[in-house]
Amino acid sequence: xxxxELQKVDPQQAPTREPQxxxxxxxxxVADDAFIEPKDWMPEAYRRTLIRQISxxxxxxxxxxxxxxxxITRAPSLKRKAILLAKVQDEGGHxxxxxxxxxxLGASREEMIDALHSGKAKYSxxxxxxxxxxxxxxxxxxxxxxxAIMNQVPLQRTSYGPYAxxxxxVCKEESFHQRQGYDALLVMAxxxxxxxxxxxxxxxxxWWPAIMMFGPSDDNSPNSAQSIRWRIKRETNDELRQKFIxxxxxxxxxxxxxxxDADLKWNEERGxxxxxxxxxxxxxxxxxxxxxxxxxxxxxxxxxxxxxxxVREAADAHxxxxxxxxxx
Amino acid sequence: xxxxxxxxxxxxxxxxxxxxxxxxxVHAPDATIALRHARDTYTRRMEGVSLWVVRSSDIAxxxxxxxxxxxxxxxxxxxxxxxxxxxxxxxKHM
Numbered sequence: 084x085x086x087x088e089l090q091k092v093d094p095q096q097a098p099t100r101e102p103q104x105x106x107x108x109x110x111x112x113v114a115d116d117a118f119i120e121p122k123d124w125m126p127e128a129y130r131r132t133l134i135r136q137i138s139x140x141x142x143x144x145x146x147x148x149x150x151x152x153x154x155i156t157r158a159p160s161l162k163r164k165a166i167l168l169a170k171v172q173d174e175g176g177h178x179x180x181x182x183x184x185x186x187x188l189g190a191s192r193e194e195m196i197d198a199l200h201s202g203k204a205k206y207s208x209x210x211x212x213x214x215x216x217x218x219x220x221x222x223x224x225x226x227x228x229x230x231a232i233m234n235q236v237p238l239q240r241t242s243y244g245p246y247a248x249x250x251x252x253v254c255k256e257e258s259f260h261q262r263q264g265y266d267a268l269l270v271m272a273x274x275x276x277x278x279x280x281x282x283x284x285x286x287x288x289x290w291w292p293a294i295m296m297f298g299p300s301d302d303n304s305p306n307s308a309q310s311i312r313w314r315i316k317r318e319t320n321d322e323l324r325q326k327f328i329x330x331x332x333x334x335x336x337x338x339x340x341x342x343x344d345a346d347l348k349w350n351e352e353r354g355x356x357x358x359x360x361x362x363x364x365x366x367x368x369x370x371x372x373x374x375x376x377x378x379x380x381x382x383x384x385x386x387x388x389x390x391x392x393x394v395r396e397a398a399d400a401h402x403x404x405x406x407x408x409x410x411x
Numbered sequence: 412x413x414x415x416x417x418x419x420x421x422x423x424x425x426x427x428x429x430x431x432x433x434x435x436x437v438h439a440p441d442a443t444i445a446l447r448h449a450r451d452t453y454t455r456r457m458e459g460v461s462l463w464v465v466r467s468s469d470i471a472x473x474x475x476x477x478x479x480x481x482x483x484x485x486x487x488x489x490x491x492x493x494x495x496x497x498x499x500x501x502x503k504h505m
Contacts, residue, residue: 120475122472122475123475124476169455172451176451176455179435179437179452180435183435183436186418192438193414193415248435252435256456398416398439398440398444399416401441402441405441
């Protein structure tokens with residue numbers, strides 16, 4: 084799973100003046116493709132941009148567990164249940180790798196979790212769409228995780244070492260997510276007319292949200308240039324979006340389905356697909372957390388956290404008792 | 412819970428014969444739970460046959476700002492490498 088940058092803060096407004104020679108040395112290092120490690124000097128704006136991006140990415144993994152977790156009991160076979168359970172567990176793992184990476188920058192786990200639960204932190208908008216049928220779960224694995232992979236592959240070489248290393252691990256695991264989703268849809272696409280209709284319906288509803296996962300277009304993405312200069316980002320939103328469309332359209336056709344975009348056309352000259360206009364109004368409404376699903380997701384997340392409190396308290400009590408015994 | 416559990420660094424031995432390698436970190440109140448969390452977080456796909464967890468606060472690290480004085484002296488000591496010595500072709504097995 085993945086999130087693109089959502090909370091716009093001007094990273095230029097650094098709180099204090101930073102020594103120019105340190106800034107210059109830092110800029111030279113990233114320009115030279117060196118990795119920045121936790122204890123290295125870095126501009127405050129770089130640190131804050133990364134904390135924001137990595138923690139949003141982590142939140143997205145954690146929230147991503149919710150729509151899929153809902154479907155574990157309703158998966159159509161024991162095999163599909165086992166697969167979905169493994170995928171949800173992976174998403175939890177990805178969240179943990181990323182929280183750890185953000186912690187190396189000085190953010191605390193508690194702060195980040197609080198920010199998520201209080202609604203202050205953003206997560207990927209994709210989870211604010213409802214999952215209506217089993218075909219949606221296939222479409223999420225294939226399209227949503229597919230878009231995530233497109234985004235995450237270049238992040239394996241992002242300039243901040245712990246983030247890059249987390250991404251290497253995530254990318255290794257993510258490929259299974261996409262393949263199992265497509266595999267589930269392939270079975271349905273070769274099934275009854277009703278099953279085929281479910282697949283097309285899922286594609287109709289997930290195609291555009293998946294396309295929007297790459298974030299605003301380049302001319303409307305003010306922080307992109309700085310992130311690219313700092314080698315946090317390696318490719319622009321539109322470049323990644325185009326790659327995803329080019330790779331995915333043939334997969335839709337292979338399922339015997341249609342892409343819900345009347346303007347989609349292969350452009351021989353560009354060597355890419357041309358695609359229709361994106362409804363950014365809808366995107367921003369979903370970013371702002373409008374709609375019933377956003378509320379439901381956070382309620383489910385808070386409930387899971389609160390219901391688990393006794394386990395955390397028991398673990399604390401156990402450790403406290405062990406200490407007392409050891410001291411006696 | 413008022414504060415985060417302590418942070419533990421996780422080291423995984425991928426298979427017999429290899430050394431443990433840093434994989435990441437987990438939060439846990441004690442070593443037993445740290446090992447369980449490490450297992451669930453870092454070895455879901457047979458990535459390891461053995462785990463170490465160490466409290467992050469117990470690790471002493473070199474200062475990156477002292478990396479120059481610390482490591483650069485080795486750069487000029489190229490005679491420590493076998494390729495520094497050019498021997499006649501007639502010398503075999505060396």
